[in-house]
Amino acid sequence: MSKKKGFAEQVASTQIWKSIFRHGPPTNARNRAAVVAGNVFLHLHPIKLKKSGVQLGYTWCMGGLSFFVFLSLAVTGVLLMFYYRPTAEYAFNDIIALKEHVPLGIMRELHRWGAHAMVITVWLHMFRVFMTGSYKPPREFNWGVGVILLVLTLLLSFTGYLLPWDQLAIWAIAVGSNMAKATPFLGHGGPGAVLAKIGDFIMVSDRNDVRFQLLGGRFVGEPALLRFYILHCVFIPLVVGVLIAVHFWRVRKDGGISAPL
């Protein structure tokens, strides 16, 4: 009455397999759609793509590469956190140790190269989206999300810049954080700060302005190292992760990847 099942069929008919994979093999259009829609990771993607919309010459795959690089940065970053201590006493030596005392001494370089690569791929992705007019309605909201993601990518680079705690890092952040000093009304060197004065008392000074908030002090010291470490490893990646999910979801909801007309 019944033919003996092959091994693959036997596995596919177990309760374990069926509890994980709800649908049959994606061999027809219905199952393919069900597989994508029923998977938490894949469902952020469009169920159907135009064949012309995924041409490499059209998309450059730069959005996908940006995401791939982001994932590899998350993995290498977590590995680096096993050895790196964000204190003035240890930070620089731990960076050296990551190269000298640890197998696979290029882990830190992988993270650094990945950071450079992500800035490049994100810029190229933005360039591609602009040149193909993919920012136009109905995708204008997702363009806005993308611009925020670009800024966050640059902020990840900026905050990571301080962590090696060498001369380059400290002075680069000293120079960079002086931009915060020039914020109108909120920075003590910016326009409007002079106006916020009561008699001889200056309300916006280097002890309470937005630069002080960023650095946790009047200059780039140990509090700044700790703050940048938290921003770099926890705060900004979390925000980026959420916005990436929104970004992918809106690609799907706004009509899929834009295709040549």
Added chain:
Amino acid sequence: MADEKRLSLNRREFFGHLAVGWSLFAAATGGLLALVFRFTFPNVNFEPTMSFTAGLPSDYEKGVDERWKNAYGVWIVKHEGILFALSNICTHLGCVPNWLPGEQKFKCPCHGSGYYVTGVNYEGPAPRPLERFKIVLNSEGKIFVDKTKIYRAEKGEWNNSDSFITV
């Protein structure tokens, strides 16, 4: 039926309650966010104090004295009959210049700004002279430097009597 207890709200009362409820919620949320914002400003930090006593004027030779540079970011300079406290923050982008005794100038390693011994810029990208701090003699005749009070040359503030000590 005046004594019968009414169980339902009318439309006006409902919106009145709603307004009070949402206002309280918004106020609580705003208050909490304000506290979180304040949380990011520490009440105590372990940086050098903004003012310090720097010994007697006679302790200083003519020229640039670097003894307070690392601790407080200040050069005490004795030049042409006056003593003044010069900030060691470059006015270009905020690095720390070095005093080069051989060339008698302050030179910033970041982008090459150069300043005369007076703190006036003359080369590189620096847009204005180094800042000077309030410097006075206290009741014991010792030098007292107050970094919270800044004097800028471009505003003509170096003529202020608190920006230098005549020696």
